Amino acid sequence: MFSKRGRVVVEDVPLPLCAAGGVLVRTAWSLLSAGTERTNISGQRVVDRLRRQPEVVGKVWNEVRRAGLSETVKLVTDKMDRPIQLGNSLSGVVIEVGAGVPDLAVGDRVACGGTGHASHAEYVFVPRNLTVTVPDGLHSKDAAFVTLGAIALQGVRRANLQLGETAVVVGLGLIGLLTVQILRAAGVRVIGIDPLKERAILAERLGAGVALVAGDGNPVAAVLAATGGVGADAVLLTAATPSSEPVNQAFEMARQKGRVVIVGDVGLQLSRPTFYNKELDLVISRSTGPGRYDPSYEEHGLDYPLAYVRWTERRNMEEFLRLAADGGLRLSELIGGEFSVEDAPVAYKALEGAGRGVALLLQYTAEPAARPARSVSIPRTGRARPGALRVAVIGAGQFARQTLLPRLVSHRDVIVRAIVG
Structure with a gap:
């Protein structure tokens, strides 16, 4: 699920790889919170962003003077068209374990956090320090509150x-x-x-x-x-x-x-x-606790010694779930509705409706008929000459999208066979 120019869209994308230091999770429930989700969507609207960050106008003007109007328009359009992953709190089941994660196994119920990791998606790859085991007796719906709960607990x-x-x-x-x-x-x-x-x-x-x-x-x-x-x-x-x-x-x-x-x-x-x-x-109070925004902790699995940092991001997540499992929290009263992931755009509109709770849940298929592929086929537009050069591109960053790929795709002597990102 993505935000594109302030609109919520649901798209099929390749299955993420399970890299070392993390787990691949099949999502059961993910949480939509009224404040955070609306902020993420409105953040892509030009007018909203200029109101919040008037300094952006100066940056755009400087870019016009440096690169010219045409290139600046391309740059701004590229940024506005770039989809943003939504979501940061979910629960699910481990289906694959990466190297260097000895304490989790396939079939474990887990809750996951982290923007860019615990997204609204059927399958997500999440690093170890952003993944915690769900206690026995706690419903997966309640476990999906884990990120917001850790933020509150850190406060x-x-x-x-x-x-x-x-x-x-x-x-x-x-x-x-x-x-x-x-x-x-x-x-x-x-x-x-x-x-x-x-x-x-x-x-x-x-x-x-x-x-x-x-x-x-x-x-x-x-x-x-x-x-x-x-x-x-x-x-x-x-x-x-x-x-x-x-x-x-x-x-x-x-x-x-x-x-x-x-x-x-x-x-x-x-x-x-x-x-x-x-x-x-x-x-x-900075988000979910010590470790947040530290790539060494979140991405590379470097934990902080408990004797020196008692409550890290992950330990806050674990403690919130323990408190919920012990009956200390009434999370069901915060839920205003449940939607299938296919109805996510409707769910986002419902967040703005009167009478809803402060959170909504997205539900995912328990056992998909088949695991999605790790690649997607994109039909080629236009015709290439016989004997055209076949090219694979590794990396789909700004330069590739703005400069390299448009020229390759438009060239009749070149066929772009694959893009790896």
Whole structure:
């Protein structure tokens, strides 16, 4: 499944290879989350990207001056037409094990994470450190939450809360509601805040002691009232907005020497007086935990010693599944519907519909009639001369797509027999 120019498309592609250091997984369920998935799709629309990244205009203009208008148009068109893999959280069954992975076997139930790996696809190759075993008794549907659960768990770890302390969770989307449940399971008193009344009600049902609607009344006063005038020990921002109001409100909600943890994507134009006078700690929680964005860890399987890094990305994923298997989380209440992978475009539209849950699930065929091939045949257009040179191209990067392949394909004395990428 891909995003092309802001549209969701489902296409048949070759089966990925099972390389050393990872496993080939047949997907059972993959998770669509309202916030993340919509961001990935809208990220390809030109207008949306220019609003978020106005500096791109300057880069395009510089390219026009360097390479000329025609070449710049080709470059921009190539980037816009390039499909983007969607998805980052799934569960499935191992069907092939690469060299150097002694602790997983064919038939193991696993959950996988990682953008570019745990995509919405029938078959995926996933490196070892992004793959965890699903505990006995945990449904594969619940295991598909693994990536979002690890993000929420890492945010809780960064808050460094203790039993009996109070935390405010601002933004009750999927990660926010998972955060509420993890905090509750850890013995923390939880206050949830969201602009949507139905999300606040759901948070209360899932364990928040107090749930507030952001537009109703004064949330800062409500938090102070709920904490006896002291303020929260920590405020976790799981919202997504360019506004800096959430972080500055968080400063007002936190107690002296409290903590503000940024899990989501919020504006950071900080109001210094309250931040300084309360001597607050402001920390960022980076995705699923230590190891994220480190190619040595994610791609090449280099683990961090437990004695020095207790909770890595993979160990967070494992712990989230253990907590779910022990009954500490109610994940079924977060699911707004289930769709077949063929109906993925419909599922993405449903994410925007009112009344849906904060997550949807895509279901895949349990036992496909035949495993897909590792190659696809593309019919040749045009006619080549007898005796034409037969060429195979290894590598399908930007230069090959923009410059090399168009010239080869258009040449009557050349037949492109294969492209390997």
